[in-house]
Amino acid sequence: MLRPTSILETVLYVDLLDRAEAFYLEVIGLELLHSDPRMRALDVNGRGVLLLFQRGATTKDVDTPFGKIPAHDGQGPGHMAFAIGAEDLDLWRDRLAEEGIAVESEVAWPRGGRSLYFRDPDGHCIELATPGLWQGY
Numbered sequence: 219m220l221r222p223t224s225i226l227e228t229v230l231y232v233d234l235l236d237r238a239e240a241f242y243l244e245v246i247g248l249e250l251l252h253s254d255p256r257m258r259a260l261d262v263n264g265r266g267v268l269l270l271f272q273r274g275a276t277t278k279d280v281d282t283p284f285g286k287i288p289a290h291d292g293q294g295p296g297h298m299a300f301a302i303g304a305e306d307l308d309l310w311r312d313r314l315a316e317e318g319i320a321v322e323s324e325v326a327w328p329r330g331g332r333s334l335y336f337r338d339p340d341g342h343c344i345e346l347a348t349p350g351l352w353q354g355y
Contacts, residue, residue: 226266231273231292232340238270241339245317246300262300299333299345301355307332310346327351 232238239258242248248268252259256275260268273291280287302310314321314336322343323335331350338344349355 224266227269228266228298229269229271229290229292230296230298230338230340230342231271231276233273234339235270235272237339242268242270245313245319268298295337295341295343297343297345299347299351302346302348304332304348304350307334307346307348310334329353331355 230238235255235258239250239253239260242260243250248260248262250258251261251267256272258270260270262268271291273293277289277291279289311321311334314334319336321334321336323333325333325335327333327350329350329352331348331352333348333351334346336344347355
């Protein structure tokens, strides 16, 4: 069966690009790959890309010299999870506390993984998950 090998990009739609960029660079530790007035692309440790789009700025197709990017958009709070090492869970909990970010929930999964849930500045539900959450992770 033909299957994708992984998820390459995850998208969140945000109200203020600069604020969202600062959060993901300074708090989460991602690196900026690309910046323009409608979006930011952030590297997730060489294993994926987080795309932050200005909410409402992608409702029309975009023609580029390389081809057309179809329209897309989203409303309301989204969800995404970052993979972290089990040994880093307490360090992440401390980091979030230092940044004044409340952990909304902590889950101990049946397979042994643990998750911390919190909100980014746009209200998206962000998860930090250790191995053991899913089969294969």
